[in-house]
Amino acid sequence: MHAFKYHRPSSVKAAAALAKGEAKLLAGGQTLVQTMKLRLASPSDIIDLGALQDLAGIQSDGKTVTIGAMTRHADVAHSAEVKKTIPALAALAGMIGDRQVRAMGTIGGSLANNDPAADYPAAVLGMGATVITNKRKLSPDEFFKGMFTTALAADEIITAVSFPAPKRAAYIKFKNPASRFAIVGVFVADFGSSVRVAVTGAGPVVFRQAEMEKALAAKFAPESVANIKVKQDGLNSDLHASAEYRAHLVTVMAKRAVEAALK
Amino acid sequence: MGAPLIGARVERKEDYRFLTGAGQYTDDVELPRQSYAVFVRSPHAHAILKKISLDQARKAPGFIAAYTGEDFAAAKLGGLPCGWLITDVNGQPMKEPPHPCLAQGKVRHVGDQVAIVIAETSAQARDAAELVAVDYKVLPAVVDGAKARAKGAPQLHDIAPDNTCYVWAIGDKAVADAAFAKAAHVTKLEFINNRLIPNAMEPRVANGAYSRADDSYTLYVASQNPHVERLLMTAFVMGLPEHKVRVVAGDVGGGFGSKIYLYAEDVAVTWAAKQVNRPVKWTSDRSEAFLTDAHGRDHHTVAELAMDKDGKFLAMRVKTTANVGAYLSTFASCVPTILYATLLAGQYKTPVIHCEVTAVFTNTTPVDAYRGAGRPEATYVVERLVETAAREMKLDPAEIRRRNFITEFPYQTPVALQYDIGDYNATMDAAQQLADVAGFSKRKEESVKKGKLRGLGYAAYIEACGIAPSAVAGSLGARAGLFEAGEVRVHPTGSVTVFTGSHSHGQGHETTFAQVVADRLGIGIDSVDIVHGDTSKVLFGMGTYGSRSIAVGGTAIVKALDKIVAKGKKIAAHLLEAAETDVVYDRGIYKVAGTDKQKTFGEVAFAAYVPHNYPHDKLEPGLNENAFYDPANFTFPAGTYVCEVEVDPETGVVKIDKFTAVDDFGKIINPMIVEGQVHGGLTQGIGQALTESCQYDATGQLLTGSFMDYCLPRATDVPFYQVDTRETPCTHNPLGVKGCGEAGAIGAPAALMNAITDALGVKDMPMPATPQAVWKVLNNKQAA
Incomplete structure (x- = not known):
């Protein structure tokens, strides 16, 4: 790790003021610290958001769950409110990384990093959640821009994410055997009037599967998606999964997500 | 006084210190005036070293010293020796290219060490090492052993034309060919025994110290054999008398073979300690471990088994290309020959066996012994062949084994070894019972109802342990006693x-x-x-x-x-x-x-x-x-493993439903420790078959250089093992013991792959059987 200046501001405003140049915001540090240790990232300044107590916490009115950006994955996974209102979201949080990662990683950090194989983007896009920052409110379509890229400005900090509660939902993830990141993760959410299907891991950035959404809106059943062939164009291809295999897995995971949502 | 202790489940005396953080590992050794070393390593798989500039590094804070291959050459330090001479099919010695501690003129794999940089702290050494400027002229690389001898392949060493270390053979080819000519059935397989990266929990560490008072050296090192390390380092590399060098390997956190060898870093810190007159410590990080710890396996093999109409084995022919990497590691030469081809009789009365092994150099990390060392590769050949033969001849796979089991001892195999004792029917009987093989068809029906595929596979392995009668080893090329x-x-x-x-x-x-x-x-x-x-x-x-x-x-x-x-x-x-x-x-x-x-x-x-x-x-x-x-003979642990898998055809995921191991290790001293060894060995064997795969790209870059891509098996990847033992005491040592450390890793891959191919209904399945690989094989089968 190269040397850097460490800051621990006590307000979002102060943090945003420091966030310029080669500075990096530190939320849970589950990606940033690793890349710094490998000397792949060498920020001039680290702005630790750990003192911003207001950014951590979960609120729910039964229709919407709002999660503070600094809320740890483990807290979302174990939250009675989340389990009651959007059980699929609690289950997703409980599937992220391992116990140590879940104890440190945060929802805001995960979304700002926007790893193409991360789990939270599937939930945010799959439920049409609102990403709230110190400057504005963003829809998922506005927020997710591309691989490791978001709409966030350098001095823009996620403060919370607000999820509308679906009628039923589920997230099924096919894990990379080594890293346990999603090779393909599919979040299916049935809002009654509409169905959303979001896919993470398969492409450079989380995306919706319109054909499946349409089929499920007509009939929310596994067989509605079981025969939908996903095109492999533009999908990721690596040691662990070719684009062809990923395309196949999107269908299988979608089918299983619908099955799980119906249970 | 004292109850009998041989055979008792005594709790491990060492665990208190390991579990409470009181172990003393090499990195825990901090000496007065300690300094820290970092190695500058080649980012290229094959390149000419044009110029190394240390100027900027020298100006870095905390810098103490830096040395390159030129300094080592000037100091007349020798290269790293190979401990086993293989004589080729023409009676010529194998090619032993120089293996310099720091690269001289050329680098031959990613991670090849180019310079050592020493500073006051480890971080300062790392910073200074980043300032070493190396001018490389990049050359084309060859990484695939099967392509190393192709016309026009990049050449690694001047003294090894066609990248060939040796072509070696055992057995009578003409007699084998004659047996094949009259066979009722021949089973043939071609496969790769995948390259593995050892990954001991504790990475390698070396801390060299020098005393001006008596002109002596002490090397603290994470090693599996400190005396051999000292012998090789003093006599062959540094030209020092042994009484002036002490090697200490205290608590060591796993080796699996990778810490048997004398490594360049060990020599470099020891030599540098005298130059800077301070202790010099190097601690490998995990990324370096992936690149520089000797790898394991990496065979490409074509194997054939000839049988009569009743499935009686008549002869076996095996042709293997072994990729030994960029240089010959300490025991690299004997692993794919002496420790491999001599085990090809397995548990069977195959009267004729011919095996030819070609060892080749490639622009990859050196390959050497890894848990099992040659014997997992041999077992894989034999047990995949036997199981496939049974399926082709419509015989029960246990029955074909029983028809060919050696039942009278001592038994002289056609490949040099003489088995002293064993009872292969006993371990087979016990394994079949414990695995409830009789209930398999019912379990298979239940799987089918769920849309899953179920398969069962055996491996009846043998290994030669208790290495070795020195005279025998010496006659086979060993350069040390054993x-x-x-x-x-x-x-x-x-x-x-x-x-x-x-x-x-x-x-x-x-x-x-x-x-x-x-x-x-x-x-x-x-x-x-x-x-x-x-x-x-x-x-x-x-x-x-x-x-x-x-x-x-x-x-x-x-x-x-x-x-x-x-x-x-x-x-x-x-x-x-x-x-x-x-x-x-x-x-x-x-x-x-x-x-x-x-x-x-x-x-x-x-x-x-x-x-x-x-x-x-x-x-x-x-x-x-x-x-x-000095033992009179090798020992011959053997056993039968039965693996049962359930495959999800939609995703290709293999779930190991049951794994049963019945081993004959001779007399057992501590059954609890033996079970632990079996569990660990099985898990490593399952790792090879199911999850682990070292992969390079065509330029020689390691694609699986971290746990993000290299998949060690985890607790959830393996089942609760069912293990048991049968006992035929070794006839030539007073305890009647045979050894148990490697068995699991030797027998597991074949059992698992036999189960997977049974479930999929295919003949070939490459290791590791990752979900993607299984899915591909199923897809191809449907397409066919």
Whole structure:
């Protein structure tokens, strides 16, 4: 790790003021610290958001769950409110990384990093959640821009994410055997009037599967998606999964997500 | 005094310190005026070193010194030696290209060490190393062993044309060909035995120190055999007398073979310690470990089995290309030959076997012994062939094995080894019962109902352990003896310190060996301590690998114990005023037969050290004995593994539903430790078959350079194992022991792949059977 200046501001405003140049915001540090240790990232300044107590916490009115950006994955996974209102979201949080990662990683950090194989983007896009920052409110379509890229400005900090509660939902993830990141993760959410299907891991950035959404809106059943062939164009291809295999897995995971949502 | 301890589930004496953070690993050794080294490593797989500039590094904060290959050449440091000479099919010695500690003129794999940079702190050394400027002229690389001899392939070493280290063969090809010509059926397979990266929990560490006071060196190193490390380093590389070099390998966190060898870093820190007159410590990080710890396996093989109409084996032909990487590591040459082809008889009466092995250099990390070392590769050949043959001939896979099992011992195989004893039907019977093979078809029906595929596979493995009779090893090319040494030092009040040349890096010798000592002497186990891993304490040692510790190291201790008991008998006879022939030793007490006269072991020990009443005319005082033991033969652990898998055809995910292992390790000292060894070995074998795959791209960049891409199996990847043992005691060592450390890794891959191919209904399936690979095979099958 190269040397850097460490800051621990006590307000979002102060943090945003420091966030310029080669500075990096530190939320849970589950990606940033690793890349710094490998000397792949060498920020001039680290702005630790750990003192911003207001950014951590979960609120729910039964229709919407709002999660503070600094809320740890483990807290979302174990939250009675989340389990009651959007059980699929609690289950997703409980599937992220391992116990140590879940104890440190945060929802805001995960979304700002926007790893193409991360789990939270599937939930945010799959439920049409609102990403709230110190400057504005963003829809998922506005927020997710591309691989490791978001709409966030350098001095823009996620403060919370607000999820509308679906009628039923589920997230099924096919894990990379080594890293346990999603090779393909599919979040299916049935809002009654509409169905959303979001896919993470398969492409450079989380995306919706319109054909499946349409089929499920007509009939929310596994067989509605079981025969939908996903095109492999533009999908990721690596040691662990070719684009062809990923395309196949999107269908299988979608089918299983619908099955799980119906249970 | 003392209950029998051989065969008891004694809790491990060493675990208290390991589990409470009181272990003393090499990185824990911090010496006065410690300095820290970092190695500059090649980012290219193959390149000419045009210029190395240390100018900027020298200006870095905390910089102490930096050296390159030129400095090592000027100091006349030799290259790293290979410990085993293979003679090729033309009677010529194998090609042994120079293996410099720091690259000279050329780099040959990513991670090849180019310079050592020493600074006040580890971070400063790293910063300074980043400032070393190296000008490379990048050359094309070859990484695939099967392509290394192709026309136009990049050439690694001037002295090894066509990148060929040797072409070696065993067996009579003409006789084998004749047997094939009259066979009723021939089964043929072609496959790759995948390259593995060892990944011991503790990475390699070396801390070299030099004393001006007596011109001596001490190397603290994470090693499996400190004496051999010292011998190789002093005699072959540094030109130093051994009495001026001490090598200490204290607690070592796993080796699996990767810490057998003398590595460049060990030499570099030792030599540099004198240059800077300070101790120099290098601690590998995990990324370096992936790039520089010797890898394992990497064979490309075509194998054929000829049978008569009843499935009786007539002959076997095997052709293997072994990728040894960029340089010959310490034992690289014997692994794909002596430790591989000699095991191709397996448990069977195959009368004729011919095997040809071509070892090639490539622009990859050197390959050497990894848990099993040659024997997993051999077992994979034999057991995949046998299972496939059974399917092709519509025979039950257990039945075809039983028809060919060796049942009379000793048995001389056609590939040099002579098995002393075994009972292969016994382990097969037990494994079939424990695995409930009879209930398989019912379980298969249930899987089918769920849309899953179920398969069952066997592996009836054999291994040669207890390495080795030195004379035999020497005749096969070994450049060292392979005996073991032990010393039993009885203290005046009867407690015992035992020094062993075996090395424990997780095996639990401090418990197992103490059980043997306490049992043989009839004293409490708490009165026995085992010391290993320090050349200044232990008289000599050949180290731990090849599951040899209890069979060879343990026997050396037993021989020393016998001398102790015999000397004690003389002392007791004197004290008891009896004839020596009338004194018997019974569990800690010398007794005069037919009387109530007796002396305890402690009383006799005390008399030896306070010899007021002592037979000085016949005996020296003291109670301390050494023994060296050179085995008469290898030992031959064997067993049957049965694996049952359920495959999800939609995703290709393989779930191991049951894994049953019944092993014959001969006499067992501590069943709990043996079970742990089997569990660990099985998990590594399952790792090879299911998850682990070292992969390079065409330019020689390691694609699986971290745990993000290299998949070690985890607890959830493996089932609860069902393990049991059967016992045919080894005939040629006093404990009747055979060794158990590698069996699991040897037998598991074939059992698992036989189960997977059974489930999928295919002949071929490459390792590792990752979900993607299984899905592809199923897809191709449907398309066909």
